[in-house]
Amino acid sequence: MRRNFWYLIATVVLIVGTFLATVIGGNTPVLGLDLQGGIEVRLQPVGKARPTAVIDKAVDIIRNRVNGLGVAETEVKRDGQQIVVDLPGVKDRDKARRLVGKTAELRFRPVLTQIGVPCKATAAKKSKTTTSSTTASSSTTSSSSTTTPAPAPGKSIGAPRAAASTTTSTTAPTTTTTVATTTPTSAPATQQLPPLTTAAEDKRNATVWLCSRDGKSRLQLAPTVLTGKLVTSANAQYQSGSGWEVLVNFNGEGHTKFDALAAASISKTPPQNEVAIVLDGVVQSNPQFNAASFPSGVSISGNFSQTEAEDLATVLKFGSLPVQLKPLTTTSVSPTLGRDQLDAGILAGIIGLSLVALYMIVFYRILGLVVVAGVMLSGMAVYTIITYLGDSIGLTLTLAGVVGLIVSVGITVDSYIVYFERLKDEVRTGRTVRSSVDRGFTKSFRTILAADLVSLIAAAILYWYAIGSVQQFAFLLGLSTILDLLISYFFMHPMVQLLAQRPGLVRAKKVGIAAGLDTPEVAV
Numbered sequence: 001m002r003r004n005f006w007y008l009i010a011t012v013v014l015i016v017g018t019f020l021a022t023v024i025g026g027n028t029p030v031l032g033l034d035l036q037g038g039i040e041v042r043l044q045p046v047g048k049a050r051p052t053a054v055i056d057k058a059v060d061i062i063r064n065r066v067n068g069l070g071v072a073e074t075e076v077k078r079d080g081q082q083i084v085v086d087l088p089g090v091k092d093r094d095k096a097r098r099l100v101g102k103t104a105e106l107r108f109r110p111v112l113t114q115i116g117v118p119c120k121a122t123a124a125k126k127s128k129t130t131t132s133s134t135t136a137s138s139s140t141t142s143s144s145s146t147t148t149p150a151p152a153p154g155k156s157i158g159a160p161r162a163a164a165s166t167t168t169s170t171t172a173p174t175t176t177t178t179v180a181t182t183t184p185t186s187a188p189a190t191q192q193l194p195p196l197t198t199a200a201e202d203k204r205n206a207t208v209w210l211c212s213r214d215g216k217s218r219l220q221l222a223p224t225v226l227t228g229k230l231v232t233s234a235n236a237q238y239q240s241g242s243g244w245e246v247l248v249n250f251n252g253e254g255h256t257k258f259d260a261l262a263a264a265s266i267s268k269t270p271p272q273n274e275v276a277i278v279l280d281g282v283v284q285s286n287p288q289f290n291a292a293s294f295p296s297g298v299s300i301s302g303n304f305s306q307t308e309a310e311d312l313a314t315v316l317k318f319g320s321l322p323v324q325l326k327p328l329t330t331t332s333v334s335p336t337l338g339r340d341q342l343d344a345g346i347l348a349g350i351i352g353l354s355l356v357a358l359y360m361i362v363f364y365r366i367l368g369l370v371v372v373a374g375v376m377l378s379g380m381a382v383y384t385i386i387t388y389l390g391d392s393i394g395l396t397l398t399l400a401g402v403v404g405l406i407v408s409v410g411i412t413v414d415s416y417i418v419y420f421e422r423l424k425d426e427v428r429t430g431r432t433v434r435s436s437v438d439r440g441f442t443k444s445f446r447t448i449l450a451a452d453l454v455s456l457i458a459a460a461i462l463y464w465y466a467i468g469s470v471q472q473f474a475f476l477l478g479l480s481t482i483l484d485l486l487i488s489y490f491f492m493h494p495m496v497q498l499l500a501q502r503p504g505l506v507r508a509k510k511v512g513i514a515a516g517l518d519t520p521e522v523a524v
Contacts, residue, residue: 006019011490012491014386015381022383022387029387029390030395031398032396032469032472033398034341034469035088035397038087039331040329040330040332041084041331042082044082044326045325050493062345063076067074105279105324107228108258108278109223109225110222111272112219113220114220115219117217138338156300158290184502199281204227207220207223210276210278210281210282211282219283226253226261230253234246234316242301245309246309247299248316259294261292265289270288271288274286274289277316278440287300306346348406352409355373360372366499367420369515371413377415378487386476398469399469401469402475403524404474404475404476405477407477410451419441419493419496420516422440422447423441433506458482459474463478
């Protein structure tokens, strides 16, 4: 009895305390696309229809890429030949739309020539962020020709910082002098500029002219040496004293090819000692080699901002797709519409819970209040957990999740009914209420455990095989089922046991425990 009493106190204090801390702290669950608005992007393969397996592979890669942007609870699904990407609550919608739309193959190409002449005016608008144009020193700028060229890339490829201490002096340092030698050549005013390669002509094995990401220079690139399929990882990290850098690792084949490219390029004059990282026909970055091999991995550095480093890492990690896609439509979901759906869901939940509470109080009298208190504790615990997971791992609450929570109320209430009906059977055999409480719980908990395990297994299977909103329905249903088991053991039984110790609560006319069990003459 004493142990169960402390179980009861600890459970109530823990759940109510964490809930109040969450509310007072101003924390709320992160809402999904259908509840808070956002954008939906539809992508479609270029050209002929593709096999289902190819589309499914593209879906997996896009899902990983968008999740790498930190967009919470992104739903990426296949709709026939189209791929639908839901981005809930995206703050920087232009950035998300831009990076989702980058669906071509990621390619690494040696740089042959770089001309410091801007591309078409529209090309410069493809990105609001500049890449390497801010890294050239003032001395470099002053030594340029009268025609204003694009500034030097300023990015270099070296060994990761941890391995840098063992690198010999033959490795060229990343200095202003090195950057200055990479200044692109300015085309004379009378020289006819080479045309940029079209998307149809941009083949792996072709020599192409492509535009830099900032639109300020044109680069002639050799055929592709390796693709993004050979990249195993890419991460942005901050190094004290040198700023942001991107660490890249390749698989065995990619490592061999990249080292071969570095060995062939290191002795060449700029810009032919550079490698262009190309996505969607645009040069995302063109760092120069500072070593002939990279046994411990690759580090790309050179005055990156945090955003630039993270964007490049995302492109390197998730830039390769088995099929070229094009944006078909971009639809904005109004936050007002999402709020209306959320309000409707909350209203439906309140009405449902009120009817359940009324029924349980009428049928089980004072024991019905135990059900109401237990459901309220479950709701507080779920709210706290969802809020915490939203802050920690980006879990968002969708309309499907709300449905899962409403369905779980039936599972929770069913546990109380099983216990109370078993308690009723024990009392009708002639036992006292006090002695029936423990015996009835021991037998009923086996039934509760079996029923909850069935629900939990079903939720786990659904979660494993489903995606998006259906997956969240399964997750929250499973979470509520686990909470039902815990609250049944640590709250429901101790609470009923505590009430059964009070003769006045047992025998109270019309509202007591005996009346709720339909045994008004039972002994305490």
